[in-house]
Amino acid sequence: MEALFTSLGVxxxxxIGDRTQLLALLLATQFRRPIPVIxxxxxxTVANHAMAALAGEWVxxxxxxxxxxxxxxxxxxxxxxxxxxxxxxxxxQAVAPxxxxxxxxxxxxxxxxxxxxxxxxxxxxxxxxxxxxPVIAGTTTGMLIANVPAVLFxxxxxxxxNAARIRYVAAAIFAAEAALTLTGYSFP
Numbered sequence: 001m002e003a004l005f006t007s008l009g010v011x012x013x014x015x016i017g018d019r020t021q022l023l024a025l026l027l028a029t030q031f032r033r034p035i036p037v038i039x040x041x042x043x044x045t046v047a048n049h050a051m052a053a054l055a056g057e058w059v060x061x062x063x064x065x066x067x068x069x070x071x072x073x074x075x076x077x078x079x080x081x082x083x084x085x086x087x088x089x090x091x092x093q094a095v096a097p098x099x100x101x102x103x104x105x106x107x108x109x110x111x112x113x114x115x116x117x118x119x120x121x122x123x124x125x126x127x128x129x130x131x132x133x134p135v136i137a138g139t140t141t142g143m144l145i146a147n148v149p150a151v152l153f154x155x156x157x158x159x160x161x162n163a164a165r166i167r168y169v170a171a172a173i174f175a176a177e178a179a180l181t182l183t184g185y186s187f188p
Contacts, residue, residue: 003129003160006177008145010125011118013173015146016060018027024147027108028154031101037151038144042098046136048113049122053132053139056123060130073182074126081174085155118143128181 015021027037064072099107113119122139129135 004134004138007026011139011142013146017098024150028151033101036101052122053126060127062147080171
């Protein structure tokens with residue numbers, strides 16, 4: 001349960017103001033069809049985060065516990081700093097809507113998540129907890145918690161979210177995760 005809830009919380013907060021959330025706003029305003037956009041986000045996230053979790057678990061098995069602790073701790077610390085940098089979505093990054101809402105969202109989200117902080121967080125969480133399904137379920141649910149409101153409220157809700165404050169909260173969570181990892185603390 002710790003892996004599930006930690007993964008969910010880390011990704012849900014880190015995703016606020018992220019480029020994929022901006023993409024969700026853009027796709028919601030372009031298509032005005034929330035269900036296919038949400039389904040595209042779900043499928044893309046499961047595929048992307050499953051690959052990231054597999055890679056993270058594999059790396060976790062390759063490294064000794066002492067080295068893994070430092071790699072993960074420094075990774076979480078790096079993500080804390082990275083989270084403080086606001087993301088911007090260039091309209092050129094978005095996939096042109098020549099296909100339907102689902103297919104466009106699926107490809108756009110999958111590609112936009114490549115190398116994103118939530119994908120890297122998924123790999124790090126899988127390496128730390130060494131369990132795939134709870135991490136994938138948690139990170140995917142976290143993505144949906146952050147992106148479904150963006151889709152549903154579209155452009156209207158986008159300008160009311162204080163992205164700077166959310167980035168600070170996300171950075172604090174990553175910093176706390178780094179400290180917990182480096183000190184070896186584990187929740188009971």
